[in-house]
Amino acid sequence: MRIGSQTLKFPKPPSIIESASVVGKKEGLGPLKHTFDFISDDSYFGEKSWEKAESNMLKQCFSLACDKGKLSPSTLDMIFSGDLLNQCTGSAYALRDTDVPYFGLYGACSTMSESLCLAAMAIDGGCARTAAALTSSHFCSAERQFRFPLEYGSIRAPTAQWTVTGAGAVILGADGAGPYITHATMGKIVDAGIVDASNMGAAMAPAAHDTLSAHFADTGRAPHYYDAIVTGDLGVLGQDIVRDLFMDDGVELGPRYMDCGVLVYDSEAQDVHAGGSGCGCSASVLSGHLLRGMRNGVWKKILFAGTGALMSPTMTLQGESIPGICHAVAIESERC
Numbered sequence: 001m002r003i004g005s006q007t008l009k010f011p012k013p014p015s016i017i018e019s020a021s022v023v024g025k026k027e028g029l030g031p032l033k034h035t036f037d038f039i040s041d042d043s044y045f046g047e048k049s050w051e052k053a054e055s056n057m058l059k060q061c062f063s064l065a066c067d068k069g070k071l072s073p074s075t076l077d078m079i080f081s082g083d084l085l086n087q088c089t090g091s092a093y094a095l096r097d098t099d100v101p102y103f104g105l106y107g108a109c110s111t112m113s114e115s116l117c118l119a120a121m122a123i124d125g126g127c128a129r130t131a132a133a134l135t136s137s138h139f140c141s142a143e144r145q146f147r148f149p150l151e152y153g154s155i156r157a158p159t160a161q162w163t164v165t166g167a168g169a170v171i172l173g174a175d176g177a178g179p180y181i182t183h184a185t186m187g188k189i190v191d192a193g194i195v196d197a198s199n200m201g202a203a204m205a206p207a208a209h210d211t212l213s214a215h216f217a218d219t220g221r222a223p224h225y226y227d228a229i230v231t232g233d234l235g236v237l238g239q240d241i242v243r244d245l246f247m248d249d250g251v252e253l254g255p256r257y258m259d260c261g262v263l264v265y266d267s268e269a270q271d272v273h274a275g276g277s278g279c280g281c282s283a284s285v286l287s288g289h290l291l292r293g294m295r296n297g298v299w300k301k302i303l304f305a306g307t308g309a310l311m312s313p314t315m316t317l318q319g320e321s322i323p324g325i326c327h328a329v330a331i332e333s334e335r336c
Contacts, residue, residue: 004218015176018069021288024165035288054138061167077128080115113306136167137278157198161277168283183330201238207324227299232282232306233261235275260285
């Protein structure tokens with residue numbers, strides 16, 4: 001059921017049956033290390049290239065989520081997945097042997113929330129009984145695709161973020177004990193005119209502000225309705241911009257507002273500049289830290305808002321600005 005301009009309220013909120021998170025060594029040294037299901041010491045994940053490593057990481061994550069939920073992949077009706085690589089090859093190669101209908105998505109780093117929106121829509125609409133939403137990123141494959149090969153030794157700007165080597169998978173079902181996805185707010189493309197590919201937080205923050213504002217307006221909920229409001233990977237700079245934009249609206253988000261890119265690393269000890277980024281940033285933090293916290297009663301209501309920069313190296317080199325996108329899902333312990 002559509003409410004307001006951009007939000008869907010699910011009459012039969014899909015349940016999160018299970019989730020899993022897999023990360024690399026650097027993420028496993030961060031403050032959330034105890035919340036991940038598997039931490040790999042091998043950046044290649046047993047493969048011979050960074051791209052194959054990312055596919056294997058996502059494959060492991062999906063398999064782990066199914067094992068934890070005591071589900072066979074063949075029982076799923078649909079899979080919604082994507083990544084940062086050309087033609088979404090990371091997810092396509094990871095899932096090519098599943099024999100399950102697959103939707104390949106590209107929402108940049110908002111792909112986790114985008115896949116959750118679409119999977120929840122499919123289940124609530126009666127088009128599926130079970131569906132999986134998953135995504136990944138790998139520092140080395142992302143650097144090669146969007147910036148420079150590691151061998152080049154490029155110096156990183158202070159505003160730059162560190163792409164998380166990680167994957168997250170969430171399995172949704174029409175039935176289950178929760179937590180539940182009760183609402184989804186679909187984001188619009190917002191272009192603030194940022195042209196610096198080393199300043200993704202500033203490029204994505206206006207989109208986060210736009211989607212969160214639409215969610216509050218459509219649902220009639222104030223920020224304090226939620227125990228936590230979590231954006232995907234704005235990092236330190238982007239998080240501050242979102243706070244400032246809401247302050248301009250007369251809205252104080254307070255300590256309930258967090259960002260996965262700030263949570264995933266120890267910024268001082270791990271030298272990640274402005275924080276974490278990548279599809280795997282929000283995916284691994286949601287599938288591990290956030291959903292584990294909900295099941296342990298730390299939070300009962302979370303507004304999860306994945307953020308993405310819809311750019312390519314080609315368009316950036318041609319002088320184009322970087323459009324941002326943000327999709328949000330409300331995750332609650334009880335059906336409402």
